[in-house]
Amino acid sequence: xxxxxxILSASQFDxxxxxxxxxxxxxxxxxxxxxxxxxxxxxLLPHKRAILYxxxxxxxxxxxxQSACHILGMKNSEIRDATTxxxxxxxxxxxxxxxxxxxxxxxxxxxPVRGLCDRMAAILDSSDRPVPIINAGSGPDEHPTQxxxxxxxxxxxxxxxxxxxxxxxxxxxxLKRGRTVRSLSKLLTLYPGAKIIxxxxxxxxxxxxxxxxxxxxxxxxxETSDFRDAITNSDAVYMTRIQDEYDDHAGASAKVxxxxxxxxxxxxxxxxxxxxxxxxxxxxxxxxxxxDSDPRAKYWRQERNGMWTRVALITMLLGxxxxxxxxxx
Ligand code: NCD
Numbered sequence: 001x002x003x004x005x006x007i008l009s010a011s012q013f014d015x016x017x018x019x020x021x022x023x024x025x026x027x028x029x030x031x032x033x034x035x036x037x038x039x040x041x042x043x044l045l046p047h048k049r050a051i052l053y054x055x056x057x058x059x060x061x062x063x064x065x066q067s068a069c070h071i072l073g074m075k076n077s078e079i080r081d082a083t084t085x086x087x088x089x090x091x092x093x094x095x096x097x098x099x100x101x102x103x104x105x106x107x108x109x110x111x112p113v114r115g116l117c118d119r120m121a122a123i124l125d126s127s128d129r130p131v132p133i134i135n136a137g138s139g140p141d142e143h144p145t146q147x148x149x150x151x152x153x154x155x156x157x158x159x160x161x162x163x164x165x166x167x168x169x170x171x172x173x174x175l176k177r178g179r180t181v182r183s184l185s186k187l188l189t190l191y192p193g194a195k196i197i198x199x200x201x202x203x204x205x206x207x208x209x210x211x212x213x214x215x216x217x218x219x220x221x222x223e224t225s226d227f228r229d230a231i232t233n234s235d236a237v238y239m240t241r242i243q244d245e246y247d248d249h250a251g252a253s254a255k256v257x258x259x260x261x262x263x264x265x266x267x268x269x270x271x272x273x274x275x276x277x278x279x280x281x282x283x284x285x286x287x288x289x290x291x292d293s294d295p296r297a298k299y300w301r302q303e304r305n306g307m308w309t310r311v312a313l314i315t316m317l318l319g320x321x322x323x324x325x326x327x328x329x
Contacts, residue, residue: 003121004121004125004130004132005130005132005317006117006121006132006133006134006135007132007133007134007135007144007145007313007317008117008118008121008133008135008142008144009118009135009142009144009183009186010142010144010147010182010183010184010186010187011186011213012144013144013148013187013190014190015190017316018148018151018187018190020316020321021148021309021312021313021316022151022152022155022309022312023325024312024315024316024321024324024325025152025305025308025309025311025312027324027325028041028071028308028311028312028315028324029308031324032071032308038071040327041071041072041073041311041324042070042071042072042073043073044072044073044315044320044323044324045069045072045073045074045314045315045318045320046073046074046075048072048074048075048105048106048318049074049075049076049077049103049104049105049106050065050069050074050075050076050077050104050105050106050107050108050314051076051077051078051079051100051103051104051106051107051108052065052066052076052077052078052079052080052108052109052136053078053079053096053097053100053107053108053109053110054078054079054080054108054109054110054136055079055080055081055082055109055110055111055112056110056111056112056137058110058136058137059282060280060281060303060306061110061136061137061143061145061146061306062078062080062110062136064303064306064307064310065108065134065136065310066078067307068307068308068310068311068313068314069314071307071311072311072314072315072320074106074314077103077104082096086099093111093116093120094119094120094123097109097120097123097124097133098123098124098127098129100131101124101127101129101130101131102129104131105131105318106131106132106134106314106317106318107120107124107131107132107133107134108133108134108136109133109134109135109136110135110136110137110138111137111138111139112139112245113138113139114138114139114140114141115138115139115141116138116139117133117135117138118138120133121133132317132318134313134317137179138179139179139246140176140177140178140179140182140243140246141179141182142179142182142183143179143180143182143183143280144183145306145309145310145313146179146180146183146184146280146306147180147183147184147186147187148187148309148313149302149305149306149309149310150180150184150187150238150278150280150302151164151184151187151188151191152305152308152309153276153278153298153301153302153305154167154169154236154276154278156305157236157276157298158235158276161235161274163191164188164191164194165191165192165193165194166193166194167193167194167195167235167236168194168195168196168197168233168234168235168236169184169188169194169195169196169197169234169235169236169238170196170197170198170199170230170231170233170234170236170237170238171184171185171196171197171198171199171238171240172199172200172227172230172231172237172238172239172240172261172263172286173200173204173239173240173241173242173258173261173286174200174204174240174241174242174243174253175198175200175204175205175206175240176200176203176204176205176206176207177204177243177246178240178241178243180240180280181198181206181238181240182206182210184238185206185210185213185214185219185221186210186213186217188217188219189213189214189217189218189219192218194219195219195220195221195222196214196219196220196221196222197221197222197224197230197233197234198221198222198223198224199224199225199226199227199230199231199261200223200225200261201225201256201257201258201260201261202225203253203256204242204256204258205223206223225260227260227261228267228270231263231267231270231271231275232270232271232272234271234272234275235272235274235275235276236275236276236277236278237263237271237275237276237277237278238278238279239263239277239278239279239283239286239287240279240280240286241282241283241284241286242256242258242284242286258286261286262285262286262287262288263277263286263287263288263291264288264290264291265288265290265291268291268294268296271296275296276296276298277291277294277296277297277298277299278298278299278302279299279302280299280302281299281302281303283299287299312324
């Protein structure tokens, strides 16, 4: 793994890192089954502090990181609105980040600005408090820890079916601005034989840079507007919301007809019996709640997997992973 201990992009991971992280995640879930196990996890990092700096809305990512810190006994502080911090008085984000690094051992940040995490990581690296930064969503660009939990969910779903290798993952919705789609696609380059079908209206197709990454990573992919055909031929269907917060002018996305890219109960019968349905959430109308009770729906499990994979990631970043891998249970 590159990047000086920061988690900035899905491109920085390799298979040994992921495989180790998922072994850790499985072990952590076993610790969760008993009070003794949970108290042991809490004893690992009570001397460490984290700040959650989220200047873009979040429910799951925020709460799962906060819960992950609690599971490890860490203390949290948070800023969820820059208008309540000294940024309101004109302080730069750079100075804010340096200030956080004076008080904590880990910074988890979400921002609407593409590339901001990378810039902040570089600034901290040249300071005397180079604390790690985890990118919890950087504008329409990347969401690497979501990709980690998505791959974990896929891997568990395909455990008895030969793994992710050789499977077809269909991603649907706003593929242009969906950062979860971008990060997950990058991670799929690490699973030989995985194929991707991108199903979207023309206005929301993937960007050229992702096409290049997939070609370089030798991932077979297809772009289509035929939603029914795409979901029929896939082993996993990954639904996403239209990211209208990035519209150039208000209401631009609403002019695009996305009605043919919504998963409804009637589609369940044309999908494979073993397929899985995923969504990073939050959902709108693209994913019918009537599907929630179908055994193929994995999005609630994804939420919980997000917490466990983030526990695993933090133990690796702060150097207590061996204390989880070594003890016999
Ligand atoms: C996603 C995000 O923030 O990119 N949500 C999440 O973190 N689970 C997806 C979205 O907002 O549509």
